Amino acid sequence: MSENLLEITHLTTEFATPNGTVRAVRDVSYHLKEGEVLGIVGESGSGKSQGMLTLMGLLAGNGKVVNGRILFDRKDISPDYSNKKAKKNYEKMMRTIRGNEIGMIFQDPMTFLNPILKIGTQLTEGIRTHTKCSKKEARERAVELMKQVGIPSPEKRLDQYPFEFSGGMRQRIIIASALACNPKLIIADEPTTALDVTVQAQILELLQKLTKESGASVIMITHDLGVVATMCDRIAIMYAGQIVEEGTTDEIFYEAKHPYTKGLLNSINNSEKEDDEPLVPIPGTPPDLTNLPKGCAFMARCPYAMKICAAQEAPVTTYNETHFCRCWLEQMDESLITVKE
Amino acid sequence: MEEKVLEVKNLCKFFEVNRGFQGAQVVQAVNDISFDIKKGETLGLVGESGCGKSSLGRTILRIYEPTKGQILFQGEDIAGFSRRQMLPYRQKLQMIFQDPYASLNPRFTVGEIIGEPMDIHNILTPSQREKRVQELLETVGLKPDHIRRYPHEFSGGQRQRIGIARTLALNPEFIVCDEPISALDVSIQAQVINLLEKIQKERGISYLFIAHDLGMVKHISHRIGVMYLGHMMEMGMANDVYKKPLHPYSKALLSAEPIPDPKSARARKRILLEGEIPSPIHPPKGCPFNTRCPYAVAECFNQMPAAFRVDGRQVACYLYSPKYLRKRESLNIEPLLSKEA
Numbered sequence: 034m035s036e037n038l039l040e041i042t043h044l045t046t047e048f049a050t051p052n053g054t055v056r057a058v059r060d061v062s063y064h065l066k067e068g069e070v071l072g073i074v075g076e077s078g079s080g081k082s083q084g085m086l087t088l089m090g091l092l093a094g095n096g097k098v099v100n101g102r103i104l105f106d107r108k109d110i111s112p113d114y115s116n117k118k119a120k121k122n123y124e125k126m127m128r129t130i131r132g133n134e135i136g137m138i139f140q141d142p143m144t145f146l147n148p149i150l151k152i153g154t155q156l157t158e159g160i161r162t163h164t165k166c167s168k169k170e171a172r173e174r175a176v177e178l179m180k181q182v183g184i185p186s187p188e189k190r191l192d193q194y195p196f197e198f199s200g201g202m203r204q205r206i207i208i209a210s211a212l213a214c215n216p217k218l219i220i221a222d223e224p225t226t227a228l229d230v231t232v233q234a235q236i237l238e239l240l241q242k243l244t245k246e247s248g249a250s251v252i253m254i255t256h257d258l259g260v261v262a263t264m265c266d267r268i269a270i271m272y273a274g275q276i277v278e279e280g281t282t283d284e285i286f287y288e289a290k291h292p293y294t295k296g297l298l299n300s301i302n303n304s305e306k307e308d309d310e311p312l313v314p315i316p317g318t319p320p321d322l323t324n325l326p327k328g329c330a331f332m333a334r335c336p337y338a339m340k341i342c343a344a345q346e347a348p349v350t351t352y353n354e355t356h357f358c359r360c361w362l363e364q365m366d367e368s369l370i371t372v373k374e
Numbered sequence: 375m376e377e378k379v380l381e382v383k384n385l386c387k388f389f390e391v392n393r394g395f396q397g398a399q400v401v402q403a404v405n406d407i408s409f410d411i412k413k414g415e416t417l418g419l420v421g422e423s424g425c426g427k428s429s430l431g432r433t434i435l436r437i438y439e440p441t442k443g444q445i446l447f448q449g450e451d452i453a454g455f456s457r458r459q460m461l462p463y464r465q466k467l468q469m470i471f472q473d474p475y476a477s478l479n480p481r482f483t484v485g486e487i488i489g490e491p492m493d494i495h496n497i498l499t500p501s502q503r504e505k506r507v508q509e510l511l512e513t514v515g516l517k518p519d520h521i522r523r524y525p526h527e528f529s530g531g532q533r534q535r536i537g538i539a540r541t542l543a544l545n546p547e548f549i550v551c552d553e554p555i556s557a558l559d560v561s562i563q564a565q566v567i568n569l570l571e572k573i574q575k576e577r578g579i580s581y582l583f584i585a586h587d588l589g590m591v592k593h594i595s596h597r598i599g600v601m602y603l604g605h606m607m608e609m610g611m612a613n614d615v616y617k618k619p620l621h622p623y624s625k626a627l628l629s630a631e632p633i634p635d636p637k638s639a640r641a642r643k644r645i646l647l648e649g650e651i652p653s654p655i656h657p658p659k660g661c662p663f664n665t666r667c668p669y670a671v672a673e674c675f676n677q678m679p680a681a682f683r684v685d686g687r688q689v690a691c692y693l694y695s696p697k698y699l700r701k702r703e704s705l706n707i708e709p710l711l712s713k714e715a
């Protein structure tokens with residue numbers, strides 16, 4: 034658990050729209066060690082999914098990677114669309130990496146599974162795209178995977194169609210296909226949001242067990258703080274396209290620094306809270322990503338906002354190797370203030 | 375909180391579904407459920423997806439025709455009422471839906487949306503109506519001048535408030551809240567929960583509150599009912615059920631909840647349910663939970679257990695019958711029978 038499997042620096046993604054440029058991912062940097070589970074938490078629209086899609090080279094046509102360097106398993110896989118040839122090479126490289134070295138689990142299994150193909154066909158095709166093996170070997174591997182994710186009588190069920198499975202079972206199949214090629218990294222984007230708590234618990238337990246066995250690292254995107262508290266080693270909190278705070282799970286839950294993180298923790302019904310203690314919502318709504326304020330993006334909702342917050346973006350304050358935050362309240366160094374009053 | 379607003383007795387809702395060559399089959403969505411709700415009280419309803427929560431709520435409101443049983447609203451059995459007879463009750467019995475986007479007509483202004491039910495039910499002059507709409511907007515924490523805006527100009531939490539204002543327009547006495555916060559961001563959920571609590575205090579409205587987030591259900595409810603496959607398995611004071619569930623299914627359900635607190639999450643032991651929820655078309659004979667229950671005894675496979683009174687709660691499980699007192703002790707299923715049982 035020392036080598037960095039993934040290193041992302043200054044990742045910036047924008048979308049061109051008729052209403053202006055959507056600044057979806059703004060200067061995001063983080064890293065992930067081998068075997069580590071990183072949670073990415075944030076409000077709807079804060080750039081969690083687009084950050085991952087940028088990493089995977091799966092941006093929509095109107096998306097553009099403005100900046101960013103990505104190192105994965107000591108390879109440089111930074112998006113490169115600088116010219117036709119670079120683009121072709123980059124896309125070719127990502128095709129071999131996706132579904133092979135990096136496995137993906139999405140929120141809605143039906144967007145991933147083809148409804149008119151048998152489960153077995155989909156699994157074996159996935160396996161055969163990335164590994165040289167016969168149809169028979171691929172099918173054996175598929176049976177083994179289905180067993181691993183706890184689907185009874187896999188031989189029979191491989192010949193069924195997605196609609197014949199429940200939501201929880203479909204999600205298990207997605208996990209099976211994400212694991213098919215023993216990936217080093219698994220990206221799970223809201224893997225349990227569509228499921229109820231008992232099925233969710235089964236799926237999370239399964240994911241935990243399988244990654245422990247294989248030593249894969251996981252990036253877990255969610256807005257459920259309960260899920261990250263259970264699953265993750267470290268957590269990054271996103272707001273309006275930026276990581277506003279990052280720390281170990283305990284640092285985020287017990288030593289939160291950023292007003293948004295604190296607000297998020299306050300608004301949930303934590304078990305520490307007394308029954309009749311009212312919940313404390315974060316007032317207001319997130320800013321428009323086509324028209325971001327000049328200073329801190331959280332300012333309009335922040336109970337502690339100061340003059341400087343409106344004028345200049347907050348610099349990063351680092352507390353230790355794992356914990357940092359982007360907020361003026363935490364910044365003691367006045368020389369970082371560059372705007373004139 | 376003494377006066378009973380609603381009393382449901384042996385309520386059943388069966389759906390006939392047509393399954394091709396197999397002919398008509400019956401889904402027992404709500405099966406022999408009895409409970410009451412007092413004035414100003416919130417009854418929380420939890421259970422796995424598909425267990426019949428929405429069907430129960432909708433049948434009580436007579437959106438679905440009850441198959442069997444009584445629905446006493448303020449002492450009057452409305453289960454068999456005709457459309458005409460229901461009219462005066464329609465405005466007293468209301469519903470708040472999950473999806474704040476889908477439940478508002480995008481072509482109407484906020485004023486028209488909130489004012490519409492008033493037009494259907496009573497006669498107000500246009501200026502009276504406008505004044506009333508503005509009052510309602512203030513009640514739900516929006517601004518009176520929002521009256522001429524359209525739904526798309528509002529955030530998810532604000533749209534849910536508009537939906538609540540519309541519901542309140544008719545001075546309801548009982549509201550079924552069917553997953554009113556599931557579609558909202560964590561930081562916004564608290565706003566809506568606080569609003570519902572405030573309205574309840576001011577107007578003495580009773581709620582049937584359906585949600586998957588057990589922590590939130592505990593926070594807002596006075597009592598909680600736990601459903602499984604159309605049956606009410608356990609019902610008791612919110613705190614008791616949440617902190618010390620008695621029914622084996624309630625135990626499993628509550629242990630599956632992701633706790634947003636890393637220390638408690640690490641300390642907790644999960645009861646993972648094996649297998650899937652059985653089909654409501656072919657429910658198992660006897661207790662519907664017997665296919666997954668780790669403690670099932672012989673009786674469980676014969677007949678649905680009656681609700682036993684234990685510690686001021688009702689638990690439909692044979693382990694709480696006097697006969698199994700011993701067995702329960704040896705299984706270490708807490709707590710012991712109270713004197714009143």
Ligand SMILES: Nc1ncnc2c1ncn2[C@@H]1O[C@H](COP(=O)(O)OP(=O)(O)OP(=O)(O)O)[C@@H](O)[C@H]1O
Nearest residue numbers: 048055057076077078079080081082083084093322
């Ligand atoms: N193709 C696109 N064109 C324009 N804007 C886009 C496009 N795709 C995403 N966006 C915008 O980028 C922002 C970030 O979106 P993203 O999907 O990453 O959010 P998220 O954090 O994953 O939210 P959620 O929790 O709702 O999934 C949003 O404001 C979204 O509207």
Ligand SMILES: Nc1ncnc2c1ncn2[C@@H]1O[C@H](COP(=O)(O)OP(=O)(O)OP(=O)(O)O)[C@@H](O)[C@H]1O
Nearest residue numbers: 389391401403422423424425426427428429430654
């Ligand atoms: N109009 C209908 N016609 C036929 N079957 C129905 C109908 N409505 C619900 N059902 C069935 O009744 C059962 C209970 O469904 P219901 O929607 O009440 O569950 P629920 O507890 O609200 O689930 P969820 O948590 O997913 O909303 C399910 O098996 C469902 O398929």
Ligand code: SF4
Nearest residue numbers: 329332335342360361
């Ligand atoms: S920088 Fe200012 S506005 Fe932003 S979170 Fe910190 S105190 Fe609040």
Ligand SMILES: [Mg+2]
Nearest residue numbers: 081082083222
């Ligand atoms: Mg997303």
Ligand SMILES: [Mg+2]
Nearest residue numbers: 427428429552
């Ligand atoms: Mg429902």
